[in-house]
Amino acid sequence: MPLIIGITGSIASGKSSACQFLESKGAVHCDADRLVHRMYDPGKPAFDRIVKVFGETVVDDHGVIDRKILGGKVFGKPKEMAKLTEAIGDIFAEVSGVMKRWRNSLAPHDIGLMEAVNFIEAGYGQFSDVTWLFAVDDNLAISRLMARNNLDQTAAEQRLASQQKWEDRAPAADIVTHNDGTMAELERKVELEINGIHSKHLAGILPTSKYMGWYKDKISQTNPTG
Numbered sequence: 001m002p003l004i005i006g007i008t009g010s011i012a013s014g015k016s017s018a019c020q021f022l023e024s025k026g027a028v029h030c031d032a033d034r035l036v037h038r039m040y041d042p043g044k045p046a047f048d049r050i051v052k053v054f055g056e057t058v059v060d061d062h063g064v065i066d067r068k069i070l071g072g073k074v075f076g077k078p079k080e081m082a083k084l085t086e087a088i089g090d091i092f093a094e095v096s097g098v099m100k101r102w103r104n105s106l107a108p109h110d111i112g113l114m115e116a117v118n119f120i121e122a123g124y125g126q127f128s129d130v131t132w133l134f135a136v137d138d139n140l141a142i143s144r145l146m147a148r149n150n151l152d153q154t155a156a157e158q159r160l161a162s163q164q165k166w167e168d169r170a171p172a173a174d175i176v177t178h179n180d181g182t183m184a185e186l187e188r189k190v191e192l193e194i195n196g197i198h199s200k201h202l203a204g205i206l207p208t209s210k211y212m213g214w215y216k217d218k219i220s221q222t223n224p225t226g
Contacts (some may be wrong), residue, residue, distance in 0.1 A: 002106035003201040004099055004127065005072040006211075008119035009134030010163040010184055012141040012148070014179030016188035018134060018190045019115050025194075028106060032095050032116035032124075039088050046113075078159040094124060099127040111198065117163060120172045125211030130197055133173035137180050171215035 009015040016031070023029040042063055050065060054073055060066040074080040087090065095116065102112040115126065116124060117152055134146075137141035138160060145156035170176055179186050196225045200206040 001108055002102055002110040002112055003129055003198060004102055004112045004114070005118040005130045005132055005197070006125055006128040007113050007115040008116065008117065008169065008173075008197050009131050009166065010047070010141065013134040013136045013158055013166070014177075014186050015115055015134040017179075017183065017186060018177070021187050021190055022111070022113060022194060024058065025191075027113050028109040029113045029115065030098050032119070034093055035094055035098065036088060037067065037082060039091070039094060041194050046088045046097070048088075050084065053083050053087050071159075072155075076162045081162070084193075092124075095124055096121070099124070109202065111194070120169050120211070120214075121164065123215065125172065125209060125215060128211070129201065129206060129209060130173060130174045131209055132175045133166060133175055134167050134192070135170075135178050138157065140180055140205040147196050172211050189221045 007015050007019055019027075020032070021031045040151075047065065050070070054070065056097075057186065058065050058070045058073070060069075060155075070084070074084050095114065099112065099114055106112055114124060114128065119125060120131060141160055142153065142156045144150055145159060146153060149156070151159070153162055166176070177186075177193065178191050197206065
């Protein structure tokens with residue numbers, strides 16, 4: 001069976017850079033954000049639902065939803081984010097469906113990477129072999145966001161504040177990689193980790209993901225019995 005890895009971490013943690021590096025080495029990569037964006041392309045049901053909830057101002061001059069404007073309406077606002085999630089539709093089925101298809105379509109030596117900010121919280125780890133968390137210092141993340149996304153400090157802090165701390169996600173992760181250095185340092189860390197994971201997978205000695213234990217505990221706390 002192919003090796004399927006969930007890649008997660010807050011914004012500016014380096015998870016996308018890690019995925020791009022691994023993709024250059026032959027891995028198959030799916031960015032859940034981009035997958036979800038396709039769910040509200042013009043003509044799809046979610047497009048009309050989003051416009052109804054957030055207004056015509058989220059539609060740009062080309063007739064597509066402007067994600068920057070939409071993001072400004074929901075980042076740091078849990079109630080508004082919940083409205084957006086509901087308007088988009090069954091995101092869980094869309095994302096998990098890709099990983100399920102990989103099980104049957106990829107070769108045994110292949111690696112599939114599902115990149116998602118909320119990979120842990122959303123329950124996607126049930127469908128992967130490994131959950132890999134990327135972490136970064138908050139101040140460094142803010143400076144990266146300001147430079148990369150042309151945001152002021154307040155906007156960058158708002159986006160970062162809307163996401164989970166890496167420390168809260170760590171109990172569900174099999175690997176935690178800190179990305180507080182250069183790109184070259186990140187690539188060295190990623191290459192070392194992937195070589196070890198893949199070798200264990202091919203040898204049939206890859207441990208069961210920690211995610212499953214975390215997920216069962218979460219379910220039992222949500223639905224207590226007795």
